[in-house]
Amino acid sequence: MKKELLVDKWSDNSLIMGWTAIPNALFFMQRPLELSPINFNVLLNLFSHWWETGAWPYPSQKGLASRMGVSVRTVQRSLDELVEKKLILRKPTMRNHPKYKGRNVYDLSPIIKLVSIMAPQLKQTIGKKESYQGKNEYL
Numbered sequence: 321m322k323k324e325l326l327v328d329k330w331s332d333n334s335l336i337m338g339w340t341a342i343p344n345a346l347f348f349m350q351r352p353l354e355l356s357p358i359n360f361n362v363l364l365n366l367f368s369h370w371w372e373t374g375a376w377p378y379p380s381q382k383g384l385a386s387r388m389g390v391s392v393r394t395v396q397r398s399l400d401e402l403v404e405k406k407l408i409l410r411k412p413t414m415r416n417h418p419k420y421k422g423r424n425v426y427d428l429s430p431i432i433k434l435v436s437i438m439a440p441q442l443k444q445t446i447g448k449k450e451s452y453q454g455k456n457e458y459l
Contacts, residue, residue: 340368345439346431348446352438353407361388362398366408366426378413378423399426407431 326339342364350360365384369377381399385392402408408426415422 340364340370342367343435343439345435345442348442349435349438352442353434354405355407356398356401358388358390358394358398359401362395362402363407363431366428370428376411376425376427378420378425380423399424407434 326335330339346363349355355363362384365379365387366377369379371377381392381395385395388395399408399410403410407430408428409430411425411427413420413422413425
């Protein structure tokens with residue numbers, strides 16, 4: 321989306337800290353992907369730290385917890401669940417790494433691929449009585 325359109329919707333002041341593009345399909349996929357509200361919030365926060373294609377986010381768990389108003393342990397459990405569900409990949413780094421300094425790097429390619437695959441089929445089911453079966457057929 322062009323920034324001018326965002327400014328028209330939100331105002332310059334609202335966008336002073338930047339903005340994050342999230343496909344609407346992801347919002348509709350919370351149930352098929354079996355995402356709890358905490359899992360979804362963690363994912364949105366990971367996406368907000370993803371600034372460049374191919375350069376995966378590496379936010380601190382403490383920072384995510386503070387922003388969300390939950391404990392670090394809650395964020396850790398959620399990240400563990402997202403990894404278990406094969407929605408993200410976690411790549412540990414060493415404390416002496418000059419850029420990551422021991423933070424985990426979160427590869428979002430699995431969720432991006434699932435959204436890309438699932439969105440067209442999900443769109444066909446919206447407003448119909450049959451429900452979408454979910455991600456299991458793609459894993």
